[in-house]
Amino acid sequence: MLNNIIYLVLGIFVSYFLIDFIFFRKHSKRPILRTRLINILIMLAILISFYLVVKEMSVYLFLQIFLLNIVDLCVLALATTGIVLIFKTSVTTNFAQGTMATFGAFAAAKQLLRLSATTEYSMTTKLIMVMGVAALTSFLIGLFIDLAIIRRGRNVNAVGKQMITMGLVLILFGFMPLVFGTTPLTIEAFSYDVKIFNIGEMMLILPTHNYYVLLITIGLLGLLFLALRFTKWGLGVRATASNETVASMMGVNTRLITAMSWAIAGALGGVAAFLYAPVGAQITSTFMTPVQVNSFLSAVLGGFSTFGGPLVGALLINMFQSMASFINSVWANVIVYTLVLFLVLAKPLGLFGKKTAKKV
Amino acid sequence: MSILTVYLKAFLKSIQKLSKHPYFGFIVFGVVLLIVQLMNLSGLVTPTLMKTLILVMIYSIISLGFALLLGYAGLASLGTAGFVGLGTYFIGHFSGTLGYPFIVTLVISLIGAIVLGVIVGFISLRIEGLYLGIITLGLSEIMKEVFKSFSAFTNGVNGLSFRNFALFGQPVSDLTVNLLIIFVFIIMILATLNIIKSPTGRALLAMKNSDSAAQSMGISLLKYRLLAFVLATIYAVIAGILYMANQKFSIPTTWSLDFSLNILAAVIVGGAQSITGIILGTFMIFGLNLAILQNIPFFQNNPDAVWIINGLLIILVIMFYPGGLIRLFQAIKYSIISRYKKIKHAWRVYRYGEDD
Numbered sequence: 001m002l003n004n005i006i007y008l009v010l011g012i013f014v015s016y017f018l019i020d021f022i023f024f025r026k027h028s029k030r031p032i033l034r035t036r037l038i039n040i041l042i043m044l045a046i047l048i049s050f051y052l053v054v055k056e057m058s059v060y061l062f063l064q065i066f067l068l069n070i071v072d073l074c075v076l077a078l079a080t081t082g083i084v085l086i087f088k089t090s091v092t093t094n095f096a097q098g099t100m101a102t103f104g105a106f107a108a109a110k111q112l113l114r115l116s117a118t119t120e121y122s123m124t125t126k127l128i129m130v131m132g133v134a135a136l137t138s139f140l141i142g143l144f145i146d147l148a149i150i151r152r153g154r155n156v157n158a159v160g161k162q163m164i165t166m167g168l169v170l171i172l173f174g175f176m177p178l179v180f181g182t183t184p185l186t187i188e189a190f191s192y193d194v195k196i197f198n199i200g201e202m203m204l205i206l207p208t209h210n211y212y213v214l215l216i217t218i219g220l221l222g223l224l225f226l227a228l229r230f231t232k233w234g235l236g237v238r239a240t241a242s243n244e245t246v247a248s249m250m251g252v253n254t255r256l257i258t259a260m261s262w263a264i265a266g267a268l269g270g271v272a273a274f275l276y277a278p279v280g281a282q283i284t285s286t287f288m289t290p291v292q293v294n295s296f297l298s299a300v301l302g303g304f305s306t307f308g309g310p311l312v313g314a315l316l317i318n319m320f321q322s323m324a325s326f327i328n329s330v331w332a333n334v335i336v337y338t339l340v341l342f343l344v345l346a347k348p349l350g351l352f353g354k355k356t357a358k359k360v
Numbered sequence: 361m362s363i364l365t366v367y368l369k370a371f372l373k374s375i376q377k378l379s380k381h382p383y384f385g386f387i388v389f390g391v392v393l394l395i396v397q398l399m400n401l402s403g404l405v406t407p408t409l410m411k412t413l414i415l416v417m418i419y420s421i422i423s424l425g426f427a428l429l430l431g432y433a434g435l436a437s438l439g440t441a442g443f444v445g446l447g448t449y450f451i452g453h454f455s456g457t458l459g460y461p462f463i464v465t466l467v468i469s470l471i472g473a474i475v476l477g478v479i480v481g482f483i484s485l486r487i488e489g490l491y492l493g494i495i496t497l498g499l500s501e502i503m504k505e506v507f508k509s510f511s512a513f514t515n516g517v518n519g520l521s522f523r524n525f526a527l528f529g530q531p532v533s534d535l536t537v538n539l540l541i542i543f544v545f546i547i548m549i550l551a552t553l554n555i556i557k558s559p560t561g562r563a564l565l566a567m568k569n570s571d572s573a574a575q576s577m578g579i580s581l582l583k584y585r586l587l588a589f590v591l592a593t594i595y596a597v598i599a600g601i602l603y604m605a606n607q608k609f610s611i612p613t614t615w616s617l618d619f620s621l622n623i624l625a626a627v628i629v630g631g632a633q634s635i636t637g638i639i640l641g642t643f644m645i646f647g648l649n650l651a652i653l654q655n656i657p658f659f660q661n662n663p664d665a666v667w668i669i670n671g672l673l674i675i676l677v678i679m680f681y682p683g684g685l686i687r688l689f690q691a692i693k694y695s696i697i698s699r700y701k702k703i704k705h706a707w708r709v710y711r712y713g714e715d716d
Contacts, residue, residue: 093490095621153679158490159436160678163628166621167678170671177664285664289617293501296494330509337502341483344495348487 065322073318074217078272079295080310082265088241089261092161096168098292104138104270109185134274135267142266146259176285189278303350390546412650417545420642425595431632433588434568438620439496442503445615447600456522473597477590507612519611631684
């Protein structure tokens with residue numbers, strides 16, 4: 001099957017160059033036709049390879065692995081949305097997203113310990129309260145970062161801002177053991193039961209924790225997308241994203257919008273870290289790093305220009321991962337990253353990216 | 361007696377003439393490092409400080425290569441850790457496990473570096489700006505995974521140790537390794553100096569400021585982007601080889617994102633366009649921690665707190681001194697000179713009266 005996929009990739013490459021060379025060579029609209037051809041070929045490649053792998057795995061196994069990995073997908077979606085939100089308003093890729101989130105998870109775990117020692121609430125109540133703590137901590141950190149640093153660094157160029165966020169990663173790394181101590185902390189899952197349900201003749205197992213995680217993620221992302229679509233803040237975010245100067249001239253309070261975007265992105269990250277903690281066993285200062293890397297890649301894969309694109313990117317990366325680990329579990333990450341690299345090389349602005357005119 | 365004075369004066373004059381040469385400062389720096397090494401032998405300098413200096417020198421080589429990318433070509437890459445790791449595994453595998461002569465290993469490593477640099481260079485032609493950082497980060501993750509999984513080459517997660525470093529068939533002592541590192545460090549500095557003052561360096565700088573303007577002046581983006589990445593990769597691989605000769609051990613977890621971020625921090629903090637600045641920045645990020653801060657009880661109890669200082673340095677430098685700390689020193693130097701001139705003027709006025 002691996003051979004089939006390699007033949008497929010080679011075939012796609014060869015057909016691209018052949019079609020480009022034979023049919024488009026003397027065409028006046030060659031660049032446009034090329035991008036269209038690339039789109040079609042990528043769609044074809046993804047569909048055919050999905051078909052091949054799913055046929056090999058059987059639909060049952062595919063769905064089952066998908067259900068078991070759904071926490072990863074939800075966490076990835078939340079983290080990616082946070083990164084895109086910040087990119088839209090501050091034009092920087094936030095490397096500190098994962099670290100901000102880890103701070104929230106640490107605070108939540110500490111609070112959970114305190115609650116367990118002093119009160120008699122049920123586990124679910126405690127966890128929901130603690131989720132609020134995680135979101136609030138990361139919310140405040142995001143707000144503080146914008147107020148203290150990003151707002152003052154307006155004249156720094158885009159790459160400089162990116163480096164500022166890298167500096168923030170180091171600072172937060174340093175503060176974590178000072179604030180929360182060095183003993184690793186844990187957060188319990190909502191429930192360790194499983195739900196069994198039937199689709200047709202297939203009997204699928206869904207862990208209850210994954211079910212709750214899915215509900216929370218869909219709720220949060222749904223709220224966020226509704227807010228972006230229908231509230232004044234959402235309009236402000238979209239206006240700031242398209243042009244900050246013009247937006248501020250039209251009476252949009254871009255400072256407030258940016259600050260709120262950082263804060264909300266932080267809160268999303270905090271919830272993501274809280275949901276990821278039971279899967280990743282122990283909370284250490286680096287436990288969100290894989291999520292961080294993957295969410296960057298999914299944002300690049302989907303393209304930063306839309307809010308929905310990165311979510312599709314996250315879904316694709318998650319599916320690639322479950323399929324790759326079926327093909328070869330040792331080299332799974334290498335396969336996934338290489339695939340993403342090739343996809344991004346074919347479409348540098350992402351799968352759903354829009355080309356913007358550049359002023360020279 | 362008078363002849364001697366004449367000779368002395370001539371000697372001083374020739375020294376003065378030499379000191380105008382751009383190499384002079386760095387060669388003096390190399391001699392000072394050699395003297396420090398000798399003082400270490402006689403026990404005047406503590407072994408900890410010497411170890412720190414050697415490590416800082418190795419990291420400075422990486423930073424110099426990275427500065428060519430960031431400060432001159434304007435390409436922000438986060439793949440540095442992967443390249444350095446590759447260098448360590450090249451020597452560890454070919455010279456250590458398989459026992460090839462050093463020269464063969466060096467040639468293999470350089471070819472590997474060039475191939476890798478060309479690949480990343482081609483990627484950089486398609487993907488620009490912020491995205492390039494993320495994609496090279498992905499590339500670095502791929503390499504880290506390869507280091508973890510490709511046990512035949514890297515000995516997997518247990519790490520690869522390398523004890524039998526030999527030059528021309530002779531086993532080499534630690535002292536010789538240190539001398540070699542100092543020598544290579546100075547050579548790399550001079551090479552960087554030559555590159556940045558040559559047409560290549562000017563072309564890179566033009567490319568950094570504006571792609572389109574550079575292209576319209578006849579600078580080939582393809583050629584110079586590939587060149588920039590190949591150079592940076594070669595520097596990183598050479599540093600990796602030296603790291604392995606000095607530390608004798610390499611493990612995949614070292615070559616993760618933090619390492620790339622620290623190299624980036626070193627280049628930014630020092631000043632990406634000045635060689636002195638880069639060395640200063642590398643010392644601030646890596647050496648300060650190892651040599652000074654670890655003697656303070658607070659940092660002994662909380663080893664991770666050192667990151668706070670590094671992070672603060674990066675943010676403050678980017679926000680207030682975009683040229684790096686070296687600009688701060690220059691500013692201090694100029695202010696001292698201007699103060700001195702004012703005082704001199706005041707003294708003259710006092711001594712000889714106001715000038716009409």
